[in-house]
Amino acid sequence: MIPAKVEYETPLLEVRDLKKYYPVSSPLGRGQVVKAVDGISFSVPQGTTLGLVGESGCGKSTVGRSVLNLQPPTSGAVRFQGRDILSTSRKEWRALRREMQIVFQDPFSSLNGRKRIRTLLEEPFHIHGMGTGTLQQELDTLLDLVGLPKNSLNKFPHEFSGGQRQRIVIARAIALRPKFIVCDEPVSALDVSVQSQIVNLFRRLQRELGLTYLFISHDLSVVHHISDHIGVMYLGKMVELSTNDNIYTRPAHPYTLALLSSVPLPDPVEQRSRAKIILTGDLPSPMNPPSGCRFHTRCPFAEARCSVEEPSWREIRKDHWVACHFPKMASDGGGQHVPSA
């Protein structure tokens, strides 16, 4: 189901009913598929950040890789600047790929340890056939943008800290001045003290270069610091999508409430008024997802209807979409039912 009203004037990226199924390779599961992403739709307006949150295994990274066509989706549409990226020619794709980059979680494995920083930063320019005329100037600008000293170029990755290595990875990603970056858990491998510096770097680069991000993280406080909108995923589905403010102060899906229960709010009044849900049990298998609402097996508010009927998207307030038969109005004291659709 597509949240038709979640349309923005100038979305840089539009994803419609994206599905990614992986065939199971083990002998026991032969013929079955893992429904890693199962019909997800969203838009990201230019210059903004959509945060994507959810437990490990809910399909966040698969969304990130699928929108860049690194893993071709099973079905659905991905439009970048209005162009369907899944049906472009090779030549068009090459040009588009310059505009769309990805930063992965692990700065240790993202960089070839045998190459000097100069070589690593020059690679994007060489791969895309850019001349070497102003290369030194480009490298100096890149180091400046990501806050690394000029003498970094002749060093090797192991001579840097984790945070500095992630700065090098980011420098490579922005080298060709892309418009869009998938940030896939880009601070999860870093010390907490360094995480906020890298998040602030992403924010500054967004302002200075007009970047648009799909920012994937299992950590809601990280996503809170950078996102304009937030999508909450559960077992291959988007269950809630709204502004950062709505998700944090007026979460409506019981799963979002559960995720937020462990995140402290700066305002103690809001903290007290937010319903608390402690999540129990493991994420069910995406090979055999529960019937009806996929969250019903772990939802403390589930009713009979939830196990048989899949909830459709509904807009419970402006720009606030939720897929739940009985969404909550947490700002009303928590746990109050919105009338069922």
Ligand SMILES: Nc1ncnc2c1ncn2[C@@H]1O[C@H](COP(=O)(O)OP(=O)(O)OP(=O)(O)O)[C@@H](O)[C@H]1O
């Ligand atoms: N190449 C693959 N082949 C088969 N199954 C896969 C493949 N990649 C991912 N999956 C499965 O798809 C589901 C979603 O995985 P995905 O990595 O997208 O989740 P995630 O939310 O990003 O979790 P994490 O943060 O742990 O990476 C998981 O059940 C995973 O095991």
